[in-house]
Amino acid sequence: MAEVKILVEGYTNADAKESLETTEEKTCATITLVRDQNLVIIVDPGVLESQNILIDKLKEEGLNISDINLVFLTHSHIDHYRNIGMFPRAKTLEYWGLWEGNSSQDRPESLSSDIKIISTPGHSNDSLTLLVNTIHGVVAICGDVFWKENYPELDAYANDMETLKKSRQQVLAQADWVIPGHGKMFKVVK
Numbered sequence: 001m002a003e004v005k006i007l008v009e010g011y012t013n014a015d016a017k018e019s020l021e022t023t024e025e026k027t028c029a030t031i032t033l034v035r036d037q038n039l040v041i042i043v044d045p046g047v048l049e050s051q052n053i054l055i056d057k058l059k060e061e062g063l064n065i066s067d068i069n070l071v072f073l074t075h076s077h078i079d080h081y082r083n084i085g086m087f088p089r090a091k092t093l094e095y096w097g098l099w100e101g102n103s104s105q106d107r108p109e110s111l112s113s114d115i116k117i118i119s120t121p122g123h124s125n126d127s128l129t130l131l132v133n134t135i136h137g138v139v140a141i142c143g144d145v146f147w148k149e150n151y152p153e154l155d156a157y158a159n160d161m162e163t164l165k166k167s168r169q170q171v172l173a174q175a176d177w178v179i180p181g182h183g184k185m186f187k188v189v190k
């Protein structure tokens with residue numbers, strides 16, 4: 001069984017349009033650690049005021065930057081990947097493929113028997129979700145398929161709202177827990 005831990009809980013005030021007239025927009029993606037056998041994965045390295053925040057969170061888990069061997073991007077919006085350069089030795093897995101150095105190969109459908117990758121477009125064409133089998137059930141790390149629990153149904157940044165609705169249903173059908181793009185984990189009500 002794989003293990004999942006949120007290192008930095010994502011946030012955003014991009015949905016508070018009224019207050020944005022007086023406040024600056026602040027956003028960071030949820031940054032998640034996934035471990036399974038020899039895999040040590042960061043999902044969405046995010047954008048932070050200081051990269052030391054993430055370095056300290058990794059230390060709390062007994063990890064250094066060099067222990068991360070894969071960075072998984074849920075999609076290529078910069079608030080989700082700004083810090084990817086922190087992990088120069090890790091492979092990178094995104095919609096377009098699995099990268100190592102400057103070479104890429106086709107994206108696999110799974111990383112282990114407990115970690116599956118599914119395509120969940122709608123917010124963006126290149127959105128992926130990681131389905132992780134844990135002792136608590138299946139955790140979907142889905143980027144902005146869900147921004148956060150109880151986020152307004154209309155995603156103002158979505159490039160195809162109808163496709164996004166289908167992806168949301170797909171995630172909810174397959175997961176027991178959801179780690180959204182900008183908020184804390186929530187339980188799927190079946």
Ligand SMILES: [Zn+2]
Nearest residue numbers: 075077123144
């Ligand atoms: Zn996004």
